[in-house]
Amino acid sequence: MSFAGWTLAQLWPLFAAGAGAITLLYLLRMRRRRVVVPFAALWERVTRESESRRLWRKLRRLLSWLLQLLVLALVCLSLGDPRPEVWLRDPVSLAVVIDTSASMAGPAPDEPGVTRLDLGRRRAEQALRSLGPADRAVVIEASEQVGVLAPLSGDPSSLVAGLSGVTPRFGEADLPRALALASHAVSERPGPRVLVVTDGALDPAATAALVDCTQGSIPCEVARVGGPSDNVAITAFAARRYPYARDKIEVLTEVRNLGDTPAKVVLEIEADDAPVGTRTLRLEPGQSTREVLGQLDAARSRFEARLAREDGGTQPFGLPHDDVAYAVVPPLTPLDVVLVTDGTNLFLEAALLTLDDHVRLTGISPQDARQGRRPELAEADVVFYDVGADTLPDTLPRAHVVIFDPWRHEASPCPVDKKADVRRPFLTEQDKGHPVLDHVVLKDVNIARGTTFDIVPGDEILVRSLGDPIAVMREGEHATVVFGFDPRQSDLPMRPAFPMMVDNLIRTFEQREAGFVASVPVGAHRELTLADLGLSPEGVTRVRVQGPQGPAGTLPVERGRFRLRALTPGFYAIAAVDGPLAGSSVELAVNQANLHASDLHDRIDDQIQALDLPPATEAAATTDATGPTSLVQGPLWTLVMLVVAGLIALEWVSYHRRVTV
């Protein structure tokens, strides 16, 4: 205990003078009031009866005098501003960064039902309650997003209150941003210090940031809260339609044993809340397995994979949130295909008509296409230009375009430039690996005339004629496929390769468009396309997103795309707010499926000097013993003055009650 105010050398004379004054006043008070009575003898007879109480009365007066001296002593003590030694040290600005990543939901050692986050919270509370009155602290949460749980304050109770509501998140801790925020918060303040409370199950970026922090200019301490690292997680879960049988769905599930002991789990898969498959898996430490469940009915759209114990127990495998995964298969929507033709190529029409299951075909004459009188062109997903001797329109629509013999006339809107006209070209080489030419054989095709193309980097050459490109695919926002010959001037339409090539083209465009976003991971912002989710983007400027928890929110949509940051695993409903299809909605699956987030092993390098966490029972005892007594944190002299006020009130009451008179 030291005095921050007046020193003892100053206080003693003050107390001595005050005590003398009080004693003098007390003695003066002892001079009694003279009361003249006519018959003192009678008074004497009466008062003689209370002689036996005289000693007690003297004692009471003595107590009153001592009470006054005690009040004076306490006032002098408050002038000295007594403070514990720990309060007189230099002030500290502490930034507590608490890891709330998914791994913090893991179990704590030796304490059933207690998570690592509970231990971390105790450790943080311990640090906050040990602050002195001049110290300040801020509490920062580090999960997939960074937030301030309690702003910079010197009140431990408010800091602890901000800490009490923290819960484990579902993603990885974004420690780089959290540590940057912590350093920025305390760097300009006296005695900056950073305390990181984590279980050490961090991804490489977070570990690197932590190492940088511990080696930085601001003292950085790491408090580890470890625990058992056994965990079995679903690290991948996806569902898709079969490419060639779109009425069937297959489901892929990857399960990994991230612990140090063998595990036996039961993988259960449900579709639209109905069980569709169960597998029992035995996994060695570090082993992963992929299970494919195929030939499922395409009418089902919501899939859920769940890990269960073989004995039917409800205890999760390590983390509870990675024992379940979700997937959604968007509904199948037909492509809008427009065929611009003069009607003389019945083979092409026939080839497109055979794809009636997933193609909505519209035929337009070249004249209508040139004059832009048909709105179907603007809404089409794929446009085939097979105009023969007619001319192409000046501009091409914003869609995937397939053009046959684009350079028959000199003026052409074709983005692929002409190289040379060729008489009786031979198709000498073809890219057999390209999906457009899958199972297509163009050998010995007879062509009357054609045109080769001048390609640019990025163009994909589908077919060559003696080395020169005669069929090219140019990628972009929309793909453009040009064939340098007219099918009417060849025998290709009479070959099996022609309808197969048309089918390949449609399938290629279809796969580019939609239907393969089965799930997204929690955490970072992700750009999603409405079309990928099976929702028509036309006219949609905002979508309403309803997650598994919390209220719905709206997000802006730009060119059919929006950015979503999902923080909770589960099914999300995405609904169009405006546009022609306003109110229509699709579902999106969000999974934790993150290998780093599910790995409960401590991966902090040994070079970090971490603090030793006291045993959980001791930490709890310390917290209970301290208690949320905010007054203790204030200057002691206020307490002393409160005691003085209480003593004065006591003396006042006793005086007026004639107890100490």
Added chain:
Amino acid sequence: MGWANRLLTRREAKPSASDEALFDEAFLARLELLQVVARRLFRGRQRAERKTRKVGSGLEFADHREYSPGDDIRYLDWTVWMRLHHALIRLFEEDEDLPIRIVIDVSDSMRTEGGAKLRYAMQVGAALAYVGLANLDRVGITCASGRHHTTLPAVRGKGRIFRVFEFLRSADRGGPTDIRAMCSRVAAQSRQPGLTVVLSDFYDLEGAFEGLNMLRFRKHEPVAVQVLDPVEADPTRLGLRGDVQLVDVEGGDARDVTLSARAVAAYTQAHQRFCAQLESSCRSRGIFLAQALIDVPFDDMVLRLFRQGGILR
């Protein structure tokens, strides 16, 4: 050291301006009314009809006694001599008016609270004197204490009331209460015993009753009027509390006491016991004792004395 002595010694009391107004015109009017009421009370009685027990030359036979040489043989009972040859002298009751002596205690204990008790006692004494003078009785007044003793010799006639007033105004006052000495001196000065009314607070533990008893022993007919201030009898009205130094108004050592509610209540009870004891002692000797509270009008008090105390017979 003269100045010190003047400071330390109690200042001698002199009649104040308020004493000048003690017997004003209003007081005289009330005395007249009182006298009329008193006359109605004792209607039919003769003036100076009081008789002493003295045996002398009266007309009414009282007793016989043995003849002794030198007796007037005119009072020899010849009838007895003739029958019994025994010389007896006939005695007769002598008619003589009975004097009224009013003794007022002027000690310091009567002068507390501005001398209210003393003024009240003087008013009562003056009223008694006026009624007595109006009845042609001889009325004498004594103002006495342990220090002073001033006597107005017995006077007769209604017109002497102003002399009584003047005597009361100018009488010395102060000093300790000494009932026994006061009564002894009154008894010694009185050549003829009579009705003696003592107006005092009787704050004299030992001498109060003894003084009255001495008057009785000297053939006086003592009547005691205890003048009381209600506040003195019950100090709880004053709200006395705490540490005080009690000083007797008549001198003596100061006493430090702590007055609690219990102590004040005990004093009230002790005062009541003192009064009750005084009354009991007087009653056992046939001495009439009346309590005169100063908040009661003096004429009412005088009438009550007439009715209950037998001052006039």
